[in-house]
Amino acid sequence: MTETHEHEPEIIGENPDGTPVLRCNRCGKPITPETAVLTPTGYRCQDCIRQQQKVFDNTKGLDLLIGFLISGIISFAGSWFVPRFGFFTLLIAPGIGALIFNAVRIAVKRRRSKALNSAILAGALIGSLPMLVPQMLNVITMSSELLSVIGNLTPLIWRVVYTVLVATTAYAQTKGIRL
Ligand SMILES: [Zn+2]
Missing domain, CATH: 2.10.110 (Cysteine Rich Protein)
Structure with missing residues:
Protein backbone atom coordinates (compact mmCIF):
# COMPACT_ATOMS: atom_id res chain seq x y z
CA MET A 1 0.00 0.00 0.00
CA VAL A 55 21.49 15.05 -18.61
CA PHE A 56 21.49 11.72 -20.42
CA ASP A 57 22.00 13.24 -23.86
CA ASN A 58 25.75 13.64 -23.82
CA THR A 59 26.74 13.16 -27.46
CA LYS A 60 28.91 15.92 -28.87
CA GLY A 61 30.71 17.18 -31.92
CA LEU A 62 30.82 14.64 -34.70
CA ASP A 63 29.20 11.79 -32.73
CA LEU A 64 26.03 11.81 -34.82
CA LEU A 65 27.94 11.84 -38.10
CA ILE A 66 30.31 9.12 -36.86
CA GLY A 67 27.36 7.00 -35.73
CA PHE A 68 25.59 7.45 -39.03
CA LEU A 69 28.69 6.64 -41.11
CA ILE A 70 29.75 3.57 -39.13
CA SER A 71 26.21 2.24 -39.17
CA GLY A 72 25.88 2.93 -42.89
CA ILE A 73 29.23 1.38 -43.84
CA ILE A 74 28.70 -1.82 -41.82
CA SER A 75 25.12 -2.15 -43.06
CA PHE A 76 26.33 -1.65 -46.64
CA ALA A 77 29.20 -4.12 -46.26
CA GLY A 78 26.84 -6.74 -44.82
CA SER A 79 24.29 -6.17 -47.57
CA TRP A 80 26.89 -7.36 -50.12
CA PHE A 81 26.98 -10.89 -48.84
CA VAL A 82 24.45 -11.61 -46.09
CA PRO A 83 21.27 -11.83 -48.23
CA ARG A 84 23.07 -14.32 -50.51
CA PHE A 85 22.82 -16.83 -47.69
CA GLY A 86 19.04 -16.86 -48.04
CA PHE A 87 17.49 -18.34 -44.95
CA PHE A 88 20.64 -17.70 -42.90
CA THR A 89 19.96 -13.99 -43.29
CA LEU A 90 17.61 -14.50 -40.36
CA LEU A 91 20.57 -15.54 -38.21
CA ILE A 92 23.33 -13.28 -39.53
CA ALA A 93 21.46 -9.97 -39.95
CA PRO A 94 20.75 -9.47 -36.22
CA GLY A 95 24.48 -10.05 -35.63
CA ILE A 96 25.26 -7.25 -38.09
CA GLY A 97 22.80 -5.02 -36.19
CA ALA A 98 24.56 -5.82 -32.90
CA LEU A 99 27.94 -5.21 -34.55
CA ILE A 100 26.75 -1.78 -35.70
CA PHE A 101 25.57 -0.87 -32.23
CA ASN A 102 28.78 -1.95 -30.51
CA ALA A 103 31.09 -0.38 -33.12
CA VAL A 104 29.30 2.97 -32.82
CA ARG A 105 29.30 2.74 -29.05
CA ILE A 106 33.07 2.28 -28.96
CA ALA A 107 33.65 4.99 -31.59
CA VAL A 108 31.65 7.63 -29.67
CA LYS A 109 33.19 6.53 -26.35
CA ARG A 110 29.83 5.33 -25.02
CA ARG A 111 28.23 8.73 -25.27
CA ARG A 112 24.57 8.52 -26.13
CA SER A 113 21.47 10.44 -27.09
CA LYS A 114 18.19 9.96 -28.85
CA ALA A 115 19.62 11.76 -31.87
CA LEU A 116 22.47 9.23 -32.00
CA ASN A 117 19.95 6.38 -31.91
CA SER A 118 18.18 7.94 -34.88
CA ALA A 119 21.50 8.39 -36.70
CA ILE A 120 22.29 4.68 -36.17
CA LEU A 121 18.84 3.71 -37.48
CA ALA A 122 19.14 6.01 -40.50
CA GLY A 123 22.64 4.70 -41.29
CA ALA A 124 21.52 1.06 -41.09
CA LEU A 125 18.58 1.72 -43.41
CA ILE A 126 20.38 3.91 -45.94
CA GLY A 127 23.47 1.68 -45.97
CA SER A 128 21.40 -1.25 -47.22
CA LEU A 129 19.70 0.72 -50.01
CA PRO A 130 22.43 0.60 -52.71
CA MET A 131 21.97 -3.17 -52.91
CA LEU A 132 18.24 -3.23 -52.20
CA VAL A 133 16.99 -0.65 -54.68
CA PRO A 134 18.48 -2.22 -57.87
CA GLN A 135 17.01 -5.57 -56.84
CA MET A 136 13.65 -3.89 -56.37
CA LEU A 137 13.88 -2.25 -59.80
CA ASN A 138 14.75 -5.63 -61.29
CA VAL A 139 11.47 -7.09 -60.09
CA ILE A 140 9.42 -4.06 -61.09
CA THR A 141 10.86 -3.69 -64.60
CA MET A 142 10.59 -7.40 -65.37
CA SER A 143 6.99 -7.61 -64.27
CA SER A 144 5.88 -8.74 -67.76
CA GLU A 145 7.76 -12.02 -67.46
CA LEU A 146 6.40 -14.13 -64.66
CA LEU A 147 9.37 -16.48 -64.44
CA SER A 148 11.94 -13.71 -64.07
CA VAL A 149 9.75 -12.09 -61.42
CA ILE A 150 9.81 -15.28 -59.39
CA GLY A 151 13.56 -15.63 -60.00
CA ASN A 152 14.22 -12.13 -58.73
CA LEU A 153 11.64 -12.11 -55.97
CA THR A 154 13.44 -14.46 -53.59
CA PRO A 155 16.70 -12.48 -53.53
CA LEU A 156 14.62 -9.32 -53.07
CA ILE A 157 12.77 -10.80 -50.11
CA TRP A 158 16.06 -11.66 -48.38
CA ARG A 159 17.35 -8.16 -49.04
CA VAL A 160 14.22 -6.68 -47.46
CA VAL A 161 14.55 -9.08 -44.51
CA TYR A 162 18.19 -8.04 -44.14
CA THR A 163 17.32 -4.33 -44.11
CA VAL A 164 14.51 -4.76 -41.58
CA LEU A 165 16.48 -7.03 -39.25
CA VAL A 166 19.71 -5.02 -39.26
CA ALA A 167 17.90 -1.74 -38.68
CA THR A 168 15.57 -3.03 -35.98
CA THR A 169 18.32 -4.94 -34.14
CA ALA A 170 20.70 -1.98 -34.12
CA TYR A 171 17.90 0.35 -33.03
CA ALA A 172 16.55 -2.02 -30.38
CA GLN A 173 20.01 -2.21 -28.85
CA THR A 174 20.18 1.57 -28.61
CA LYS A 175 16.87 1.43 -26.78
CA GLY A 176 18.33 -1.14 -24.40
CA ILE A 177 20.35 1.68 -22.91
CA ARG A 178 18.20 3.61 -20.49
CA LEU A 179 17.60 7.08 -21.79
ZN1 LIG B 1 8.91 20.26 -12.43
Whole structure:
Protein backbone atom coordinates (compact mmCIF):
# COMPACT_ATOMS: atom_id res chain seq x y z
CA MET A 1 0.00 0.00 0.00
CA THR A 2 2.71 2.48 0.92
CA GLU A 3 4.42 1.83 -2.41
CA THR A 4 1.43 2.78 -4.50
CA HIS A 5 0.87 5.79 -2.26
CA GLU A 6 4.20 7.27 -3.40
CA HIS A 7 2.97 7.42 -6.98
CA GLU A 8 -0.30 9.08 -6.21
CA PRO A 9 -0.46 12.64 -7.50
CA GLU A 10 -0.34 15.41 -4.97
CA ILE A 11 -3.51 17.36 -5.68
CA ILE A 12 -3.13 20.97 -4.58
CA GLY A 13 -6.32 22.45 -5.94
CA GLU A 14 -8.85 22.60 -8.72
CA ASN A 15 -9.10 24.58 -11.92
CA PRO A 16 -12.24 26.69 -12.54
CA ASP A 17 -13.43 23.91 -14.89
CA GLY A 18 -13.09 21.28 -12.19
CA THR A 19 -9.92 19.52 -13.33
CA PRO A 20 -7.48 18.91 -10.49
CA VAL A 21 -4.21 20.79 -10.22
CA LEU A 22 -1.22 18.58 -9.37
CA ARG A 23 2.21 19.48 -8.10
CA CYS A 24 5.44 18.47 -9.84
CA ASN A 25 7.30 16.36 -7.29
CA ARG A 26 10.67 17.74 -8.40
CA CYS A 27 10.21 21.51 -8.71
CA GLY A 28 6.86 21.91 -7.01
CA LYS A 29 5.28 23.76 -9.94
CA PRO A 30 1.49 23.35 -10.33
CA ILE A 31 0.66 21.11 -13.30
CA THR A 32 -2.52 19.84 -14.93
CA PRO A 33 -3.19 16.12 -15.46
CA GLU A 34 -2.78 16.63 -19.24
CA THR A 35 0.77 17.99 -18.96
CA ALA A 36 1.85 15.84 -16.00
CA VAL A 37 4.24 12.99 -16.82
CA LEU A 38 4.21 9.92 -14.59
CA THR A 39 7.77 8.84 -13.78
CA PRO A 40 8.90 5.96 -11.53
CA THR A 41 9.21 8.52 -8.74
CA GLY A 42 5.92 10.33 -9.31
CA TYR A 43 4.32 13.06 -11.39
CA ARG A 44 6.59 15.66 -12.96
CA CYS A 45 6.20 18.72 -15.15
CA GLN A 46 7.40 18.73 -18.78
CA ASP A 47 10.26 21.13 -18.02
CA CYS A 48 11.72 18.76 -15.44
CA ILE A 49 11.36 15.80 -17.85
CA ARG A 50 13.18 17.75 -20.55
CA GLN A 51 16.00 18.70 -18.18
CA GLN A 52 16.42 15.08 -17.08
CA GLN A 53 16.62 13.99 -20.71
CA LYS A 54 19.38 16.52 -21.41
CA VAL A 55 21.49 15.05 -18.61
CA PHE A 56 21.49 11.72 -20.42
CA ASP A 57 22.00 13.24 -23.86
CA ASN A 58 25.75 13.64 -23.82
CA THR A 59 26.74 13.16 -27.46
CA LYS A 60 28.91 15.92 -28.87
CA GLY A 61 30.71 17.18 -31.92
CA LEU A 62 30.82 14.64 -34.70
CA ASP A 63 29.20 11.79 -32.73
CA LEU A 64 26.03 11.81 -34.82
CA LEU A 65 27.94 11.84 -38.10
CA ILE A 66 30.31 9.12 -36.86
CA GLY A 67 27.36 7.00 -35.73
CA PHE A 68 25.59 7.45 -39.03
CA LEU A 69 28.69 6.64 -41.11
CA ILE A 70 29.75 3.57 -39.13
CA SER A 71 26.21 2.24 -39.17
CA GLY A 72 25.88 2.93 -42.89
CA ILE A 73 29.23 1.38 -43.84
CA ILE A 74 28.70 -1.82 -41.82
CA SER A 75 25.12 -2.15 -43.06
CA PHE A 76 26.33 -1.65 -46.64
CA ALA A 77 29.20 -4.12 -46.26
CA GLY A 78 26.84 -6.74 -44.82
CA SER A 79 24.29 -6.17 -47.57
CA TRP A 80 26.89 -7.36 -50.12
CA PHE A 81 26.98 -10.89 -48.84
CA VAL A 82 24.45 -11.61 -46.09
CA PRO A 83 21.27 -11.83 -48.23
CA ARG A 84 23.07 -14.32 -50.51
CA PHE A 85 22.82 -16.83 -47.69
CA GLY A 86 19.04 -16.86 -48.04
CA PHE A 87 17.49 -18.34 -44.95
CA PHE A 88 20.64 -17.70 -42.90
CA THR A 89 19.96 -13.99 -43.29
CA LEU A 90 17.61 -14.50 -40.36
CA LEU A 91 20.57 -15.54 -38.21
CA ILE A 92 23.33 -13.28 -39.53
CA ALA A 93 21.46 -9.97 -39.95
CA PRO A 94 20.75 -9.47 -36.22
CA GLY A 95 24.48 -10.05 -35.63
CA ILE A 96 25.26 -7.25 -38.09
CA GLY A 97 22.80 -5.02 -36.19
CA ALA A 98 24.56 -5.82 -32.90
CA LEU A 99 27.94 -5.21 -34.55
CA ILE A 100 26.75 -1.78 -35.70
CA PHE A 101 25.57 -0.87 -32.23
CA ASN A 102 28.78 -1.95 -30.51
CA ALA A 103 31.09 -0.38 -33.12
CA VAL A 104 29.30 2.97 -32.82
CA ARG A 105 29.30 2.74 -29.05
CA ILE A 106 33.07 2.28 -28.96
CA ALA A 107 33.65 4.99 -31.59
CA VAL A 108 31.65 7.63 -29.67
CA LYS A 109 33.19 6.53 -26.35
CA ARG A 110 29.83 5.33 -25.02
CA ARG A 111 28.23 8.73 -25.27
CA ARG A 112 24.57 8.52 -26.13
CA SER A 113 21.47 10.44 -27.09
CA LYS A 114 18.19 9.96 -28.85
CA ALA A 115 19.62 11.76 -31.87
CA LEU A 116 22.47 9.23 -32.00
CA ASN A 117 19.95 6.38 -31.91
CA SER A 118 18.18 7.94 -34.88
CA ALA A 119 21.50 8.39 -36.70
CA ILE A 120 22.29 4.68 -36.17
CA LEU A 121 18.84 3.71 -37.48
CA ALA A 122 19.14 6.01 -40.50
CA GLY A 123 22.64 4.70 -41.29
CA ALA A 124 21.52 1.06 -41.09
CA LEU A 125 18.58 1.72 -43.41
CA ILE A 126 20.38 3.91 -45.94
CA GLY A 127 23.47 1.68 -45.97
CA SER A 128 21.40 -1.25 -47.22
CA LEU A 129 19.70 0.72 -50.01
CA PRO A 130 22.43 0.60 -52.71
CA MET A 131 21.97 -3.17 -52.91
CA LEU A 132 18.24 -3.23 -52.20
CA VAL A 133 16.99 -0.65 -54.68
CA PRO A 134 18.48 -2.22 -57.87
CA GLN A 135 17.01 -5.57 -56.84
CA MET A 136 13.65 -3.89 -56.37
CA LEU A 137 13.88 -2.25 -59.80
CA ASN A 138 14.75 -5.63 -61.29
CA VAL A 139 11.47 -7.09 -60.09
CA ILE A 140 9.42 -4.06 -61.09
CA THR A 141 10.86 -3.69 -64.60
CA MET A 142 10.59 -7.40 -65.37
CA SER A 143 6.99 -7.61 -64.27
CA SER A 144 5.88 -8.74 -67.76
CA GLU A 145 7.76 -12.02 -67.46
CA LEU A 146 6.40 -14.13 -64.66
CA LEU A 147 9.37 -16.48 -64.44
CA SER A 148 11.94 -13.71 -64.07
CA VAL A 149 9.75 -12.09 -61.42
CA ILE A 150 9.81 -15.28 -59.39
CA GLY A 151 13.56 -15.63 -60.00
CA ASN A 152 14.22 -12.13 -58.73
CA LEU A 153 11.64 -12.11 -55.97
CA THR A 154 13.44 -14.46 -53.59
CA PRO A 155 16.70 -12.48 -53.53
CA LEU A 156 14.62 -9.32 -53.07
CA ILE A 157 12.77 -10.80 -50.11
CA TRP A 158 16.06 -11.66 -48.38
CA ARG A 159 17.35 -8.16 -49.04
CA VAL A 160 14.22 -6.68 -47.46
CA VAL A 161 14.55 -9.08 -44.51
CA TYR A 162 18.19 -8.04 -44.14
CA THR A 163 17.32 -4.33 -44.11
CA VAL A 164 14.51 -4.76 -41.58
CA LEU A 165 16.48 -7.03 -39.25
CA VAL A 166 19.71 -5.02 -39.26
CA ALA A 167 17.90 -1.74 -38.68
CA THR A 168 15.57 -3.03 -35.98
CA THR A 169 18.32 -4.94 -34.14
CA ALA A 170 20.70 -1.98 -34.12
CA TYR A 171 17.90 0.35 -33.03
CA ALA A 172 16.55 -2.02 -30.38
CA GLN A 173 20.01 -2.21 -28.85
CA THR A 174 20.18 1.57 -28.61
CA LYS A 175 16.87 1.43 -26.78
CA GLY A 176 18.33 -1.14 -24.40
CA ILE A 177 20.35 1.68 -22.91
CA ARG A 178 18.20 3.61 -20.49
CA LEU A 179 17.60 7.08 -21.79
ZN1 LIG B 1 8.91 20.26 -12.43
